[in-house]
Amino acid sequence: MKRLILAAVAACAMVAVAAPVSVEAWGNTGHRLIGMAAARGLPDDVPAFLRTPAAAAEIGELAREPDRWKGAGQPHDRERDTAHFVDMDDNGHIMSAAGPSIDALPNLKSEYDAALIAAGLDVNDAGYLPYAMLDGWQQLVRDFAYWRVLTAQAGREVDPAKRAWYLQDLQRREALILRDAGVLAHYVGDGSQPHHTTIHYNGWDRNTPNPDAFTTSRQTHGNFEGAFTGRVARMETIEAGMTAFDPNADIKPRIAAYLRTTLGQVRPFYELEKSGAFVVDSADAAAPGGRFVNARLSAGASELRDLITLAWRGSASVSIGWPAVKVAEVEAGTADPWLAMYGED
Secondary structure, three states, rough: HHHHHHHHHHHHHHHHHHOOOOOOOOOOHHHHHHHHHHHHHHOOOHHHHOOOHHHHHHHHHHOOOOHOOOOOOOOOHHHHHHHHHOOEEOOOOOOOOOOOHHHHHHOOOHHHHHHHHHOOOOHHHHHHHHHHHHHHHHHHHHHHHHHHHHHHHHOOOHHHHHHHHHHHHHHHHHHHHHHHHHHHHHHHHHHHOHHHHOOOOOOOOOOOOOOOOOOOOOOOOHHHHHHHHHHHHHHHHHHHHHOOOOOOOOOOHHHHHHHHHHOOHHHHHHHHHOOOOOOHOOOOOOOHHHHHHHHHHHHHHHHHHHHHHHHHHHEEEEEEEEOEEEEEHHHOOOOOOOHHHHHOO
């Protein structure tokens, strides 16, 4: 709750003294570019409909969607707003040394909440970004699994009515894949923004030692990811900075490692901020602050590209529908998925 109240206060203060500045992670520009760069970098084995310029643009737009959900009221906002961040201390523990380590999170979010409560920590202050990322990835695996079955069966179905239904459902599934890839893009993008992984999320935490006299300004977060990022983010720089595909498919520890890497950029951010690297009026993509922004956006785009690819590849080995049918058997032509797909009730 504290994080969200402070963000709102900072936003109001900025409106009073300057043009409006977004306080969502990366603002519109950063989230769009992460989604687009990831889609443009997908390998050839990913379905072709996802590798078009139109699909890249759509994922980029939909990457903004979780920020646009805000303001619906309760319980909608409380359940979703805390998905955008996870506040770790400098050693990778959630909130404090008493909290669980990012490297040893429980499998279920309910267990995570219970561990925080047992440690005397506020669940809403902590955030649950790792679970939002994992949930988004698992949803995409399901989407791709259904896409595989629909594509395979539509190509061989001899019943005209059934074939028509498969083709219509395939269109629905492709729209869902774009939407769910965009939602995943948002949370992966959040995870590349250092402020979304730390207790120092809007100025250095005033309740912790600050021997380097880093800023404690409550405008730090919004100024950086909104106006400054909007001026220095460059698609060509982001794409040039993307890393090679990482095939590690152990998703839960992979997400933890990704967020820990971002946490490692918190101190470099504050050192750059102290040097004046993020002054909006002098924003320069080639200067240290601009390079920092584009490197973080590259990290988000790289991870998103990899997670989408791994979701696609992982979808070949699962079962879908009820009664359950194996995707591999449908693709091989040894199982008829009609009842699993259309239903028999």
